[in-house]
Amino acid sequence: MVSGLESVLQGWLFGGDTTGTSFIWNVIWITVLFALIFFFNQRIQLWTYQRNVEKAAVKLEILAERGRERLLEVVKQLGGEGEEKIKAIDNFLEFFAIEPVDRDPYGVLRRLEHILNLRKDRIRSFVAGIAPSASKVQQYNLEGVMEAAIALNLIFRVVRHYLILGKKTRSLFILMQLDMQMPLIMKMAEAYFNALKAFSKGEPIGDGLGPLVAAKLMHGKEKKYVAEEVVASEFDMDGRRVIVLKAEGPGSSVGKPGEAVARLVEQYGGKIARIIMVDAAAKLEGEKTGDVVEGVGAAIGDPGPEKYKIEEAAVKWGIPIDAIIVKMGLDEALSTMKKEIVDAADEVVERIKKIIVERVKEGEVVIVAGIGNTIGIGQ
Amino acid sequence: MSSSSGARNALLAAPFIALIASLVLFVLSIFYQDEEISNLLTLASITTLFAAWWLYFLGRRAYEKEKAAEEARGAVVTVLQCEKCGFREEREFKEGDYVFKKVGECAKCGGAWIISAIYAKPLERKR
Helix, strand or coil: CHHHHHHHHHHHCCCCCHHHHHHHHHHHHHHHHHHHHHHHHHHHHHHHHHHHHHHHHHHHHHHHHHHHHHHHHHHHCCCCCCCHHHHHHHCCCCCCCCCCCCCCCCCHHHHHHHHHHHHHHHHHHHHHHCCCCHHHHHHHHHHHHHHHHHHHHHHHHHHHHHHHHHHHHHCCHHHHHHHHHHHHHHHHHHHHHHHHHHHHCCEEEEHHHHHHHHHHHHHHCCCHHHHHHHHEEEEEEEEEEEEEEEECCCCCCCCCCCHHHHHHHHCCCCCEEEEEEEEEEECCCCCCCCCCCEEECCCCCCCCHHHHHHHHHHHHHHEEEEEEEEEHHHHHHHHEEHHHHHHHHHHHHHHHHHHHHHHHCCCCCEEECCCCCCCEECC | HHHHHHHHHHHHHHHHHHHHHHHHHHHHHHCCCCCCHHHHHHHHHHHHHHHHHHHHHHHHHHHHHHHHHHHHHEEEEEEECCCCCEEEEEEECCCCCCCCCCCCCCCCCCEEEEEEEEEEEECCCCC
């Protein structure tokens, strides 16, 4: 008995008999198969990678467009309407800052700081222009929305650029690299999209862990400005003088904590026993969100200038720096704060108290710096 | 919610039904004596197998979309707490809320009623 499948294969694919017809069919099929394997395999691979990247690029375009729409919606809510403003926002989505030349590294951080200040000032004045009636906190949050929308737009444009370049040059190398990096790129884009949602509503984000810890320590105490957008409280704890600082909330801001620490150290003539820094840090895959870990060094993820100032001050006066980090993913750092991170903040507060009692002598001064974006966190 | 989960269940069940149908057709094609009908049954079996794969693909995509939408709907919670007696309450986040904002007085002891935390609460899944 001939089975159905066998008969179909014989009848439809190989001619159904054992005469010359079958032989010709066999030759045709084998030729086609070999042609596919030897001559078109790379082309097929290229199509596969290209199709994957095209699909991802469409998703990125949707995210960038939805980001833009959300930005326009927020601006409209804050009283900024009209075609001119929409045009200005569309132009501003391609805003960029050129990094300073580093072939001659002398003074590169000073120059970088200057560019970063310029960038911030430009975004701030643009936001003030499109939403003049918004409060300071709303304008700061709008800045965060703007930054996230700019990042989404940039990611989409870069991916589209390489996709078109790969198609034009038929480069398997470009398309393959792009396709293989796509999961990470998509994750990053989704993180920025979630950040955009959190910033538009003024919700605290995971990166606000440092300011949350500082706020818990300084709540109810007198505050003073110690640097641009940085507030600090001084109080006694078990006979030690504690200075806690954070970016001024609840608007979206990271402030200049490096500048603040450097100024405080100088103000006290270098007589600072320790600097304790608290920040959110990227976790490795497999690690748990909200894990609290201790180490040494300046725990701050800025592009360089703020970290440099803290390290300089610490080296000049020989001050030890303790770092306490709370682990989280990039997406968690940029989206609304999770319960695990809120719980970790309480644990960090306890650790800081323990460090102060164990490593700082009575009568000595210690600085506690809560690093991160303080959106949705007051003091 | 119930209509969407019904649709999701149907999308998840469809590929299994198609897979069983494909297997039945294949077995029938083996035992059928008439060669022509046997061939047709085999073809029907292969087609149903592809249909099962396609339905599985569609179902999975719909499930992932629904899962992403559920996650996006996860509520943001504001925790209100009395600084004096520690009494606490939770409510949905409102624009303008921020941690350590004083929102009034405690209904129990008259102490300062502040926002002590704001966090994203994952949506509890109904099984």
